[in-house]
Amino acid sequence: MxxxxxxxxxxxxxxxxxxxxxxxxxxxxxxxxxxxxxxxxxxxxxxxxxxxxxxxxxxxxxxxxxxxxxxxxxxxxxxxxxxxxxxxxxxxxxxxxxxxxxxxxxxxxxxxxxTLEVEIKLAVPPTVPGGPGALFERLAAQETLAGFPLGAAQRVALRxxxxxxxxxxxxxxxxxxxxxxxxxxxxxxxxxxxxxxxxxxxxxxxxxxxxxxxxxxxxxxxxxxxxxxxxxxxxxxxxxxxxxxxxxLDVRTERIVRTVGNVATLSLDRVLYPGLAPEPYYDIEVEAAPGLADPAVLRALEAALTAAADGHLRPEGRSKLERGLALLRRR
Structure with a gap:
């Protein structure tokens, strides 16, 4: 950087x-x-x-x-x-x-x-084996990711x-x-x-x-x-x-947060768009720790997450706002 x-x-x-x-x-x-x-x-x-x-x-x-x-x-x-x-x-x-x-x-x-925010964002399709919720629970329970220790899972509600x-x-x-x-x-x-x-x-x-x-x-x-x-x-x-x-736009998110060593934060988001989408969206975000915005580390974490999901994750370049505005335009 x-x-x-x-x-x-x-x-x-x-x-x-x-x-x-x-x-x-x-x-x-x-x-x-x-x-x-x-x-x-x-x-x-x-x-x-x-x-x-x-x-x-x-x-x-x-x-x-x-x-x-x-x-x-x-x-x-x-x-x-x-x-x-x-x-x-x-x-x-x-x-x-x-x-x-x-x-x-x-x-x-x-x-x-x-501040500079650098993050990887992945979308979890509903076809992921066992469903997105089960994948989230697996990631919330495992101890490491790409060799980095994962901190205790914290659950938070965002509006x-x-x-x-x-x-x-x-x-x-x-x-x-x-x-x-x-x-x-x-x-x-x-x-x-x-x-x-x-x-x-x-x-x-x-x-x-x-x-x-x-x-x-x-x-x-x-x-x-x-x-x-x-x-x-x-x-x-x-x-x-x-x-x-x-x-x-009003967005509700049920988030599971875990630290990834001292290099990043892992967020598992169940995202709701009231009145716009009948089903939630499932996103995985990995945000680099301040001052440690190394794309190579984030890419390694992306690969580890994709492997944990048996290759079913896909890149999601849109923000929550951009996706919500797209839903609004479809109404």
Whole structure:
């Protein structure tokens, strides 16, 4: 994996009016050096070295007063789109989506680094010997995989709500915005596909507990795609239409999780699309541990899983969102 490539941001505050009780910021002139796009246009991004003028606003938490939005300096992992590109957006990063976006009320800067997700995803057909459920139970019980010890199996229930604009601007740019509820926690996740080759996918990911600050962070990054408009926190957190964003898909997952030595995490997913598919989908995901995104290791684990299923597994390049959107189109 190539070393991280920093993307530099430079912002100049042109006006900050605090007379209204909450901080208000005139449009900032923001110049980004790196891969950029012209802001405010709902189309795939990819221009370079352009000046953009952006404003973003999120409903304020009345208990926090006039806490300013914060603008992030991102250092996405640099990589080329190896193998078969995952659509026209392959090689794009969260910095591309940000387009130099600055939230309204920004009077300071903070730095954040997004993470790189590298995973193998396999689909389990219903014709697998003994059925997908039996295969999952075998994998949940065995002690090793490709010579790596497997950690204790943990079972978790996930509920994911995916958001997009009414014209699918995020999906069109290879981005995925999700709210996940898991074990009493609520997380917000923004992912951008960088490269895809059969079962192997690389994505940049920003994930944090859902609160006003993390929603602001995400809105900053996607503002060029979603256009102007306030994103009400309460509506977004409840999975309801929230300004320019609206819920487009609800997915339920019953997951068995096991660590694979110190190199990866194995997830056995029984995926439900309420109202869209009468039967569950069965997926196997192997995600590389942070900093250990070696495709050779993931390919070895893929081969071991395929052997355990007597060769019945098949590569699944689509994400849960992409598959769900395909089901929606068939209705």
């Amino acid at each position: 190539s070393s991280e490539m920093a993307v530099q941001f430079f912002a100049r505050r042109t006006d900050c009016d605090e007379t209204t009780g909450g901080k208000h910021l005139s449009p900032l002139r923001t110049e980004q050096r790196g891969t950029l796009s012209n802001a405010g246009q709902r189309r795939p991004l990819g221009g370079r070295g352009r000046r953009v003028h952006l404003r973003a606003s999120v409903d304020r938490d009345p208990h926090r007063g006039a806490e300013p939005l914060r603008r992030s300096e991102m250092a996405p992992a640099g990589m080329s789109a190896a193998g078969r590109a995952g659509g026209s957006h392959a090689g794009r990063s969260l910095a591309d989506l940000a387009g130099g976006g600055v939230g309204a009320g920004t009077c300071s800067q903070s730095g954040k680094v997004t 994911d709500t995916y958001f997009d604009t009414d014209d699918g601007a995020l999906a069109g740019a290879g981005a995925c915005l999700r709210v996940r509820r898991e074990d009493g926690r609520t997380l917000i996740t923004l992912k951008v596909t960088q490269a895809r080759e059969d079962a192997l996918t690389r994505r940049e990911e920003y994930e944090a507990p859902l609160d006003l600050a993390s929603l602001r962070e995400v809105v900053e990054r996607i503002r060029p795609l979603i256009g102007p408009g306030t994103v009400p926190f309460a509506a977004f957190a409840a999975g309801r239409p929230a300004g320019p964003l609206e819920p487009v």
